Amino acid sequence: MQRRVVITGMGAVSSLGMSAQATMDGMAAGRSGISALEFQDVERLQIRIGGQIKGYDEAAHFSRQELTLYDRFTQFAVLAAREAVAQSGAALAGTQSGVVLGTSGGGLQTQDENFRKVYEEGKNRVHPFVVPRLMNNAAASHLSMLHGITGPSYTVSTACASSNHAMGQAFHMIRAGMADTMLTGGAESMLCFGGIKAWEGLRVMSKTGCRPFAANRDGMVQGEGAAVYVFEALEVAEARGAEILAEVAGFAMTSDASDIVMPNQDGAVRAMRGALADAGLCLDDIGYINAHGTGTLGNDRTESAAIHEVFAEVASSLPVSSTKSMHGHLIGGTGAVELLACIMALREGVIAPTINHDQPDPACELNVVPNVAQEAKPRATLSNAFAFGGLNAVLALRLAR
Amino acid sequence: MVDSVAHKVKAIIAEQAMLDPRDVALDATLESLGVDSLGLVEAVFAIEETFDVHVPFNANDPESKAFDISSVESIVKAVEALIAEAK
Numbered sequence: 001m002q003r004r005v006v007i008t009g010m011g012a013v014s015s016l017g018m019s020a021q022a023t024m025d026g027m028a029a030g031r032s033g034i035s036a037l038e039f040q041d042v043e044r045l046q047i048r049i050g051g052q053i054k055g056y057d058e059a060a061h062f063s064r065q066e067l068t069l070y071d072r073f074t075q076f077a078v079l080a081a082r083e084a085v086a087q088s089g090a091a092l093a094g095t096q097s098g099v100v101l102g103t104s105g106g107g108l109q110t111q112d113e114n115f116r117k118v119y120e121e122g123k124n125r126v127h128p129f130v131v132p133r134l135m136n137n138a139a140a141s142h143l144s145m146l147h148g149i150t151g152p153s154y155t156v157s158t159a160c161a162s163s164n165h166a167m168g169q170a171f172h173m174i175r176a177g178m179a180d181t182m183l184t185g186g187a188e189s190m191l192c193f194g195g196i197k198a199w200e201g202l203r204v205m206s207k208t209g210c211r212p213f214a215a216n217r218d219g220m221v222q223g224e225g226a227a228v229y230v231f232e233a234l235e236v237a238e239a240r241g242a243e244i245l246a247e248v249a250g251f252a253m254t255s256d257a258s259d260i261v262m263p264n265q266d267g268a269v270r271a272m273r274g275a276l277a278d279a280g281l282c283l284d285d286i287g288y289i290n291a292h293g294t295g296t297l298g299n300d301r302t303e304s305a306a307i308h309e310v311f312a313e314v315a316s317s318l319p320v321s322s323t324k325s326m327h328g329h330l331i332g333g334t335g336a337v338e339l340l341a342c343i344m345a346l347r348e349g350v351i352a353p354t355i356n357h358d359q360p361d362p363a364c365e366l367n368v369v370p371n372v373a374q375e376a377k378p379r380a381t382l383s384n385a386f387a388f389g390g391l392n393a394v395l396a397l398r399l400a401r
Numbered sequence: 402m403v404d405s406v407a408h409k410v411k412a413i414i415a416e417q418a419m420l421d422p423r424d425v426a427l428d429a430t431l432e433s434l435g436v437d438s439l440g441l442v443e444a445v446f447a448i449e450e451t452f453d454v455h456v457p458f459n460a461n462d463p464e465s466k467a468f469d470i471s472s473v474e475s476i477v478k479a480v481e482a483l484i485a486e487a488k
Contacts, residue, residue: 203460297461
């Protein structure tokens with residue numbers, strides 16, 4: 001018999017707030033975390049807005065020795081994990097625990113800073129810890145060390161689906177008996193000159209704001225931050241009397257095998273159907289979908305069509321929102337932060353809105369929960385992530401019973 | 402007129418379409434030449450590099466009047482306007 005998997009802790013940092021609750025409160029209030037980007041050489045960019053975490057003092061959270069080893073994405077992961085572990089109370093130390101995190105850029109800021117030093121400033125020496133700071137697995141490794149986790153730990157990097165793939169893997173590992181407890185989620189911090197300059201080239205970024213599913217959308221807006229969860233085998237959580245935040249009910253992943261950047265309806269449809277089937281849920285059980293909803297022409301119309309194909313007659317009334325409109329697109333960390341919207345829907349009965357939504361796109365006929373949160377009592381939710389490269393990952397959560 | 406804007410724009414589009422520049426007619430559309438969205442973004446980049454201009458093109462709004470891509474000719478005219486603006 002397959003083991004059931006539940007969430008017993010959550011932590012987050014985002015431009016909406018420096019905890020899971022603050023981030024959910026921001027979502028519930030329909031607050032925008034998008035602001036003018038602040039970093040070196042921003043004046044050389046066309047794109048100057050993002051979901052940047054402002055007023056953050058790294059020295060208030062970490063020692064000097066830690067900071068020499070922690071890129072900003074690692075710092076965010078460590079803070080989110082600290083919160084999740086404290087809430088969960090799970091015993092993580094030992095071989096029955098692991099870490100799977102998603103990230104796309106890893107320590108991109110470390111790379112950017114040090115490329116600037118050697119190429120622009122002509123320096124011939126860099127700090128000795130550049131490599132351990134920039135490696136994509138740095139955050140996962142630090143979580144394992146900080147919490148004494150000696151089971152399987154690794155990083156998944158599948159662009160915008162990284163953290164959904166990571167959380168799906170953590171779910172599978174517990175279900176299969178490979179671990180009892182997993183720290184999982186994702187972290188990203190690409191808001192630096194090189195990070196944004198690369199994205200500018202694709203011509204899919206907005207200069208004005210993220211307006212998913214709106215007729216006047218003009219592209220995506222990046223964000224930064226992290227969310228980390230404690231996933232635990234149900235029997236282990238129950239045995240220690242832990243509070244259960246939600247059940248991880250199902251997961252599916254598919255590949256489009258079609259285009260390196262344009263999404264594909266069939267791949268999205270198969271991923272959503274797969275997650276439902278894996279969870280043993282039917283269409284009527286799903287009361288909320290956290291959309292991938294990037295605010296690009298390519299994603300929004302394809303995702304809307306895919307939701308219509310899967311959910312048929314209930315598609316137009318089912319609440320489907322994109323919280324990227326508020327916190328931006330966290331790329332490899334986005335699915336992790338967005339899972340908070342699903343947990344909030346299940347636990348608090350609050351459906352996060354899609355903000356900046358004044359002009360509906362007739363080609364995206366959905367209840368996008370425009371601008372203001374809605375109340376509902378979903379029994380289960382889906383969270384979509386459809387990555388560049390055509391790699392799709394959908395997670396299903398169910399109300400804790 | 403080998404150095405004309407039209408000639409250079411045709412060469413840029415031809416490269417993306419994998420055609421001989423002589424086969425790129427002014428009234429052709431990018432679609433009819435087989436240039437997809439990725440090819441278009443590459444062509445816009447090549448135009449910016451060749452003419453040292455900034456092309457106001459957003460892939461989320463391809464029908465925008467800011468940079469008319471409805472035909473090879475409209476692109477040539479838009480590029481000429483950008484060059485005149487930059488002077």
